[in-house]
Amino acid sequence: MSTEMTDKPTLRTVAAAAGVSIATVSYVLSGHPRSQAISETTARRVRDTASRLGYRRNDAARAIRTGKSDLVLLSLSVLADPWAQAVAAEISAAVTPLGKTALIVADGDWRTVLSNKTPDVIFIDHVADDPELVADLERFAARGVQIVAFSEVLEPRGFDVIRSGAEPRCHLAVEHLLERHTKIGALTSKTEGAPRFDAYRTTMAAGRPADGAGRDLRAAPGGRLPGRAGAPRRAGSADRALLHHGLRGDRGDPGRPPAAPRRTG
DNA sequence: CACGCGGTACAGAGCGCAAA
DNA sequence: TTTGCGCTCTGTACCGCGTG
Incomplete structure (x- = not known):
C-alpha cells in the first residue's frame, strides 16, 4: 500500500x-x-x-551535510536580569535577518541542550572555571562552533571570552557621582573578595581631587547603609545612582560596545 | 557491522548549436 | 563532418546517528 x-x-x-x-x-x-x-x-x-x-x-538533514544548523544558542543564568534581557533582545534581533533562529536557555543549562543539538553559535553569559565545562566548550569549538563566553576568570581556549571589565565601568560610575558628591554609599552583598566592590574601592582610593576634598566610600553589606544606632537608613539618591551603574555597567551596558573579545587559536 | 535516512556538493554526461 | 563550447541535468559520495 x-x-x-x-x-x-x-x-x-x-x-x-x-x-x-x-x-x-x-x-x-x-x-x-x-x-x-x-x-x-x-x-x-x-x-x-x-x-x-x-x-x-528538513533542517536536520541539511545540517548533516553542511554542518550548519542556523541555530544560535544563548544561555542565560538569570533571565530576570535587565542585562540578560537586553542581550537576548539584541541577539534575537541580530540573527533573525540572517535566517537563523535564537534559542534562549533561561536556566543556564547549556550542556543539556548541547547534548542533542549543535548550534552554529553559542553565547554563554556565565561559565565557571570548571575543567569539565571548559573541556565541553573546547570540544564544540573544535567542531567549528563559534563560542562566546562572558567570564571574568576563564581564559580563551579556542573560543572567545569577553571580560566584563568591572573596574573601568565602576571607575566611570564613581567619577560621575564625584562630580556632585564627596561621599558615596555602596549597597553590596559582600565587601571582601567581591570584584565589583573592589573596583569601586580601588577607584575611590586612586586619587584625590585637586582641592583636597576627601573621598569616602561606605560599604553597606546586606543592602543597608550604616546610620544612627538601631536605625539603619536607606541609601540616598547618590547611592541608588551608584547601584544602578553597578548593575548595568558591570556586565556591559547594551547601549555600549562590549569589551573586545580575546581569542586563542 | 551494515544499512538507511534527507539534502548537498561536485564531477561529468548528454545535448544542441555554431564555426571551421 | 568534425570540433569546440556552453547549457542543462544526472549520479553518487558524503555527512552523523539510530536501528536491525
Whole structure:
C-alpha cells in the first residue's frame, strides 16, 4: 500500500513527481547559485510540484551535510536580569535577518541542550572555571562552533571570552557621582573578595581631587547603609545612582560596545 | 557491522548549436 | 563532418546517528 499521501514529502518525492533529479530540486528550492543554470521551465515545475505536495525542507538533514544548523544558542543564568534581557533582545534581533533562529536557555543549562543539538553559535553569559565545562566548550569549538563566553576568570581556549571589565565601568560610575558628591554609599552583598566592590574601592582610593576634598566610600553589606544606632537608613539618591551603574555597567551596558573579545587559536 | 535516512556538493554526461 | 563550447541535468559520495 502506498504511503505517499500520508508521508512527509521529501526532496526525493518532489524530484520523482517533477521528473528531475534530487540535485536539481535541491538547487532550485535552496536558491543555490547553480540554480541559475537550470531552465526557468524546469525550475517552475519543481517549485510548483514542491508547493503542490506541501514540501518543507528538513533542517536536520541539511545540517548533516553542511554542518550548519542556523541555530544560535544563548544561555542565560538569570533571565530576570535587565542585562540578560537586553542581550537576548539584541541577539534575537541580530540573527533573525540572517535566517537563523535564537534559542534562549533561561536556566543556564547549556550542556543539556548541547547534548542533542549543535548550534552554529553559542553565547554563554556565565561559565565557571570548571575543567569539565571548559573541556565541553573546547570540544564544540573544535567542531567549528563559534563560542562566546562572558567570564571574568576563564581564559580563551579556542573560543572567545569577553571580560566584563568591572573596574573601568565602576571607575566611570564613581567619577560621575564625584562630580556632585564627596561621599558615596555602596549597597553590596559582600565587601571582601567581591570584584565589583573592589573596583569601586580601588577607584575611590586612586586619587584625590585637586582641592583636597576627601573621598569616602561606605560599604553597606546586606543592602543597608550604616546610620544612627538601631536605625539603619536607606541609601540616598547618590547611592541608588551608584547601584544602578553597578548593575548595568558591570556586565556591559547594551547601549555600549562590549569589551573586545580575546581569542586563542 | 551494515544499512538507511534527507539534502548537498561536485564531477561529468548528454545535448544542441555554431564555426571551421 | 568534425570540433569546440556552453547549457542543462544526472549520479553518487558524503555527512552523523539510530536501528536491525
